[in-house]
Amino acid sequence: MTDLLSTPAAGPASVRGGGLRGVGFLLGSLASAASAALLFRHLGVDDTGKYVAIVSLVTHAPRPPAFYKTRLAGLPLSHITVEVAACEGADA
Numbered sequence: 871m872t873d874l875l876s877t878p879a880a881g882p883a884s885v886r887g888g889g890l891r892g893v894g895f896l897l898g899s900l901a902s903a904a905s906a907a908l909l910f911r912h913l914g915v916d917d918t919g920k921y922v923a924i925v926s927l928v929t930h931a932p933r934p935p936a937f938y939k940t941r942l943a944g945l946p947l948s949h950i951t952v953e954v955a956a957c958e959g960a961d962a
């Protein structure tokens with residue numbers, strides 16, 4: 871089997887591949903913009919310019935989620951979800 875890169879077909883194949891990548895990037899960007907609009911419209915927005923945090927924490931000394939939420943209270947977060955799980959491992 872001959873290597874495509876060592877044949878004259880390498881140039882057109884490279885252009886075709888680059889074009890496909892460009893089209894794929896454009897379609898992905900459009901899909902991202904459309905999905906962001908759908909999320910804003912249908913999931914509801916508390917406020918723009920703020921962020922949400924979903925924290926999943928595994929620790930050897932778990933505390934109630936409220937403990938961690940109060941630690942994050944000063945940050946510009948409009949919604950905080952904290953899940954705490956105890957580590958069952960022997961490591962410390």
Ligand SMILES: [Zn+2]
Nearest residue numbers: 930957959961
């Ligand atoms: Zn552990």
